[in-house]
Amino acid sequence: xxxxxxxxxxxxxxxxxxxxxxxxxxxxxxxxxxxxxxxxxxxxxxxxxxxxxxxxxxxxxxxxxxxxxxxxxxxxxxxxxxxxxxxxxxxxxxxxxxxxxxxxxxxxxxxxxxxxxxxxxxxxxxxxxxxxxxxxxxxxxxxxxxxxxxxxxxxxxxxxxxxxxxxxxxxxxxxxxxxxxxxxxxxxxxxxxxxxxxxxxxxxxxxxxxxxxxxxxxxxxxxxxxxxxxxxxxxxxxxxxxxxxxxxxxxxxxxxx
Numbered sequence: 072x073x074x075x076x077x078x079x080x081x082x083x084x085x086x087x088x089x090x091x092x093x094x095x096x097x098x099x100x101x102x103x104x105x106x107x108x109x110x111x112x113x114x115x116x117x118x119x120x121x122x123x124x125x126x127x128x129x130x131x132x133x134x135x136x137x138x139x140x141x142x143x144x145x146x147x148x149x150x151x152x153x154x155x156x157x158x159x160x161x162x163x164x165x166x167x168x169x170x171x172x173x174x175x176x177x178x179x180x181x182x183x184x185x186x187x188x189x190x191x192x193x194x195x196x197x198x199x200x201x202x203x204x205x206x207x208x209x210x211x212x213x214x215x216x217x218x219x220x221x222x223x224x225x226x227x228x229x230x231x232x233x234x235x236x237x238x239x240x241x242x243x244x245x246x247x248x249x250x251x252x253x254x255x256x257x258x259x260x261x262x263x264x265x266x267x268x269x270x271x272x273x274x275x276x277x278x279x280x281x282x283x284x285x286x287x288x289x290x291x292x293x294x295x296x297x298x299x300x301x302x303x304x305x306x307x308x309x310x311x312x313x314x315x316x317x318x319x320x321x322x323x324x325x326x327x328x
Contacts, residue, residue: 077157078150085149089141094134098122100201103305106316114205129204137200140222144193148186156182156257175258183253184246191245192238195308196222202309209313217311225310244304244322248297256293260285 098121105114115121159178164170200222207217229237267281303325319325
């Protein structure tokens with residue numbers, strides 16, 4: 072079991088992934104955080120409406136608001152997640168080379184649990200930056216002005232007022248989402264990847280395009296499966312709300328209100 076290459080691969084994969092899909096992630100955050108008004112009004116009608124309004128108001132670089140903190144912390148997050156999954160799969164493999172589905176799910180769940188050490192503060196800071204444009208736009212409609220901030224200022228304020236625990240707001244919901252996601256994703260990817268054509272270099276590994284499609288299918292299914300948990304996490308971690316939007320005390324409160 073070689074550790075360093077797995078850490079490097081995880082970091083590179085994380086940076087490439089963030090760079091490619093960050094605008095989609097920003098739209099997701101804004102859609103998840105918006106609440107329906109008393110008369111049924113919403114700022115964004117759907118994903119495309121959110122894209123259009125965000126680009127019109129904030130430009131191309133506005134679509135990457137909050138990406139710096141994500142790119143900075145995505146390397147340790149993905150390195151921990153991917154390395155932990157591979158490590159536990161290695162440890163749980165029986166002497167005859169078998170890895171039961173239950174062991175695959177357990178390895179994935181442990182990987183998800185390990186990553187939240189980095190994921191929680193990263194997501195907390197990222198969400199504040201991603202949702203800032205929506206909150207500012209809502210405030211502008213009400214004739215108010217929201218002071219601009221940065222991930223550094225938000226982190227410093229949380230550390231000053233609440234200590235390190237302030238950066239771990241919503242850790243329960245983050246763990247619930249990430250552990251569940253990893254339990255679904257990693258075994259599904261491994262099974263799909265095993266079904267594809269092999270490389271001709273005698274490595275026994277699947278060809279690239281099949282691994283890519285396996286990851287796409289597994290990631291899509293796992294993301295869809297945990298989306299309700301992701302909405303809860305996002306709303307709990309939003310520190311600033313637009314006027315009239317509800318605050319949530321915890322996971323159960325967020326589900327029921």
